[in-house]
Each structure stands twice: as structure tokens, then as C-alpha cells.
Amino acid sequence: MSKKHNDKVEKQFTRTAEAFSEFAVRDSAEVTAEKVQFARPQPDTTALDVACGPGAFVLALAPKVQFVCGIDLTAEMLRRARAHQIERGIANACFERGDAEQLPYADISFDLVSTQCSIHHMPKPELVLREMVRVMKPEGHMLVIDPLGPESDAKFELHNRIEIIRDPSHTASLRLTTYLALFDKLGLEIVSQGVRRRHRSFNRWMLRAGLEPGDKRYQDARRLLEDSADGDRAGFSPQFQEDDIQIIHNEGMFLLTRRAGD
Numbered sequence: 001m002s003k004k005h006n007d008k009v010e011k012q013f014t015r016t017a018e019a020f021s022e023f024a025v026r027d028s029a030e031v032t033a034e035k036v037q038f039a040r041p042q043p044d045t046t047a048l049d050v051a052c053g054p055g056a057f058v059l060a061l062a063p064k065v066q067f068v069c070g071i072d073l074t075a076e077m078l079r080r081a082r083a084h085q086i087e088r089g090i091a092n093a094c095f096e097r098g099d100a101e102q103l104p105y106a107d108i109s110f111d112l113v114s115t116q117c118s119i120h121h122m123p124k125p126e127l128v129l130r131e132m133v134r135v136m137k138p139e140g141h142m143l144v145i146d147p148l149g150p151e152s153d154a155k156f157e158l159h160n161r162i163e164i165i166r167d168p169s170h171t172a173s174l175r176l177t178t179y180l181a182l183f184d185k186l187g188l189e190i191v192s193q194g195v196r197r198r199h200r201s202f203n204r205w206m207l208r209a210g211l212e213p214g215d216k217r218y219q220d221a222r223r224l225l226e227d228s229a230d231g232d233r234a235g236f237s238p239q240f241q242e243d244d245i246q247i248i249h250n251e252g253m254f255l256l257t258r259r260a261g262d
Contacts, residue, residue, distance in 0.1 A: 051118030055081030114143035150235035
């Protein structure tokens, strides 16, 4: 990533590390367990989780594999991941700092390479996925999980506009069709695929980004979301509940391997 975007990502996630860490690690055990099961880990698996954040997936995966490493750009996220690791007494994991576009690992190093809820922060998602393919063993697997943008151009633009107001490090939630084209271009075939409708509180979603009702970005995002409700013009399926709004993120889950012959 460019230094400018790296700085934007680090600033956002350093500022929101406490809230992000609390919600990602403490409050989503069932979702994390679902993702681990979807990855089909084996006892002899060596794994890498790219853009690991506070380490929720790494620490949930560790008991199922031989060894797992998490890599992230933000030092504060890694500090919290290591603290969670110590709390849980997990020995077969490590956390390292690095850029997803230039992974500091040799070719064909890992049986499983994963990333969750990070591609929408990447200015060059193809480059990140290509790096993940590079460090994946020939018979290995790649796990990609990320919110999906709407297929409609108008919905796609407004959906991502709201996301960027909430979090300036957001680049774009890609369409399902975009992911499928990228996987094909990189010589990957899908082993398993699913879309999960993740229900979220708007207020809590804002808090996870460090925003409260008095903040201008909160107000701007909420106004756009409320204005989009008629006809669901932003693809969030909003439902109003007193002072909150229930929204939905359609989350794509893909388990991939190298296409035969590539």
C-alpha cells in the first residue's frame, strides 16, 4: 500500500483499537468459530492470517492447527493480540508487523493463508491476494472473508460512500462478481463458498469505528442511511429500532485452492 494509505489505516486502527479489539475478540465467539470451521484446519496445518487485527481468528484457530502466525500493519492491534494470547495461554501462535502487499515470507510457506474483513481496506486487492497465493503451498488453501458490495452501480456507490464516511481507511466493499473474476484471474478455484447476512447495530458499528452520536461523521453516515431506507438504496436493509438502526452486511466467505494445472 502507499505510505499515505498505510498512514490512514494505522491512524484509524490505532485510534479505535480498544473498541475494535473488544468487539472483535470478546463479542463474536460464535461467528469466529464458524469461520474456523469453514477453513477446515487440520492438526498439521501451518497457517498465516493476513491483517489479523487483535488476533481473534488466529487465537481461535491455534488449538486446531500446528502453528499460526498473524500479521498486521498496526502496532497497537498487535499489542492487543499478544495480550489476548497471553491471557489465553496459547503457545503455538505469533504476531508480526508487516504490509499485506509485501508479505515477509518465502514462497509456498503455509498450508492455510487467510484474511477476514480486510480486503475492503486494500487499495490494490489483487496484489494482496497474489501475495497470499505466493506464500500458499501447492496443495494449500486460502480463506477470504469480507463484506460484499451491492451489484447495482447506484447501490454500490452509496453503500461505499457511507462506509468511507464511517471509516476513511475503507476503500471499497467489492462485489461478489468482482471476487469471482479475481479468483479466476489468479488461478484459484472455489472449494466452498457462502454468503452470511450479518445483523449489526448501527450505533455499535459506529462505536467500533470510534464514532458517537455527537460526531459529525456519525451524523453524516446516519443521515445518508436514513435517506436510503426507502427502496434500500444503499444495500444495508435498515430497520429502525428506537434510537438505533439494525443493518445487514452481506459477508462473502470463500475457501479456495490452486486450480488444477495452474
